[in-house]
Amino acid sequence: MLVLTRKTGESLLLGDEIExxxxxxxxxxxxxxxxxxxxxxxxxxxxxxxxERETSAAAGGTDRSAVESLSRRLLKKTPQAPGTPEKAxxxxxxxxxxxxxxx
Amino acid sequence: MLALQAEVxxxxxxxxxxxxxxxxxxxxxxxFLKDGLPxxxxxxxxxxxxxxxxxxxxxxxxxxxxxxxxLIDPFVILPEYAPEFxxxxxxxxxxxxSDKPIVLAIVNFSRxxxxxSANLVGPLLIHPVSGKAKQTILMNSNLYSxxxxxxx
Numbered sequence: 487m488l489v490l491t492r493k494t495g496e497s498l499l500l501g502d503e504i505e506x507x508x509x510x511x512x513x514x515x516x517x518x519x520x521x522x523x524x525x526x527x528x529x530x531x532x533x534x535x536x537x538e539r540e541t542s543a544a545a546g547g548t549d550r551s552a553v554e555s556l557s558r559r560l561l562k563k564t565p566q567a568p569g570t571p572e573k574a575x576x577x578x579x580x581x582x583x584x585x586x587x588x589x
Numbered sequence: 590m591l592a593l594q595a596e597v598x599x600x601x602x603x604x605x606x607x608x609x610x611x612x613x614x615x616x617x618x619x620x621f622l623k624d625g626l627p628x629x630x631x632x633x634x635x636x637x638x639x640x641x642x643x644x645x646x647x648x649x650x651x652x653x654x655x656x657x658x659x660l661i662d663p664f665v666i667l668p669e670y671a672p673e674f675x676x677x678x679x680x681x682x683x684x685x686x687s688d689k690p691i692v693l694a695i696v697n698f699s700r701x702x703x704x705x706s707a708n709l710v711g712p713l714l715i716h717p718v719s720g721k722a723k724q725t726i727l728m729n730s731n732l733y734s735x736x737x738x739x740x741x
Contacts, residue, residue, distance in 0.1 A: 527677040529726045537711035537726055538628045540735045544697035544708070545629075546657050550643075552702045553659055556739060557643035560666075 616691065617720030620649070620713075623681065626724055632656055637720075647693060649713075660693040661707050666739060673728040674714055682714060682721035691715040695724075696739070703740060709733035 490498065497507035503523050510517040520528055616637055626632040632651050637660075640646040645665045649658040663670045672692060684690055692714060694707040710730045715722040727733065 524676045525680060527675045527726075529730075533710070533726055533730060534627075536735055537708065537724070540697055540708045540711065541626060541695055541724065542628065543699040544658055544695045546655070552698050552705075553640060553646055554643045556698075556702050556705055557640070557646060559740065560645065 615717070616647075617715065617718065619652075620715055620720045620722045622722050622724070624723070626651075629654070629656070637715075646696065649693075649695075659696040659698065660713070661696050661739075663692060663694040663707060663709055663712060663737075666694075666707060667709065667733075667737065670709065670733070671729070672709075672712060672725075672733075674725055675728055678714055678723055678725045681723050682716045683719065684714070684716055689717060691717050694737075697736070705739045706734075706736040707739060708735045709737045710735040 492498065492508045494508050494511055497505050499505055504526065505521040507519040507521075508516060509519045522528065616639075618637060620635045620637050622633050622635070624630060624633075626635075632654050634652040636648070636650045636652060638648045638650075640648055640659070645661055647660040647662075649660050651657065663672075674690075679685075679690075682690075692712050694709055694712045696705060696707050698705050700706070709727075710733050711724055711726050713722050714725045
């Protein structure tokens with residue numbers, strides 16, 4: 487790993503399109519500004535580890551009775567009273583409709 | 590019912606509600622993850638199916654490994670869920686802005702039924718037709734939990 491020392495306000499360039507600037511240093515907190523094309527995903531390292539841990543923990547070993555039992559409990563909680571919908575129809579209010587379009 | 594069936598033909602958002610019948614949803618049966626399901630790089634191809642006996646859950650069974658997951662439509666458990674995906678993630682599964690992706694969260698039962706949770710930070714983003722998919726990390730990840738309790 488390349489290790490460099492930078493001062494506040496100084497930056498690094500990664501290739502032609504990515505700039506990393508040290509915005510502020512406050513104790514053990516470093517505030518970093520990143521300029522990069524939108525096609526580059528920028529993710530906090532510990533978040534990647536957290537997601538991998540959760541995914542690994544979720545793998546297999548799920549017994550049928552647990553899934554079915556939770557299914558019954560979730561369905562019981564869903565408002566099903568006929569003629570008294572509490573929410574707008576999903577196609578109008580759904581955030582999923584905007585999931586890709588918002589980008 | 591007729592209205593629902595008509596909507597399936599259009600590339601609309603795949604939103605599952607408790608009241609919808611699974612058989613009218615157009616889910617890709619096979620799902621392909623180019624880079625696997627991290628940290629398992631070799632978990633590249635899965636079969637996706639409704640849990641007929643346990644809605645609203647879905648089964649996600651790896652084709653080439655002895656590996657399976659339980660998934661859920663995050664909008665069922667959190668109607669205001671509004672995930673933002675990076676352009677890089679959308680491009681990786683050839684998702685155009687006009688395409689309505691399928692978004693599914695992985696359910697973790699490892700802490701028992703009472704503590705069962707869904708990962709709303711790292712959902713699966715699935716192309717509705719090709720089945721190309723990626724486990725993403727949301728751009729607005731700070732709004733959600735990777736351990737969203739299903740029993741609240």
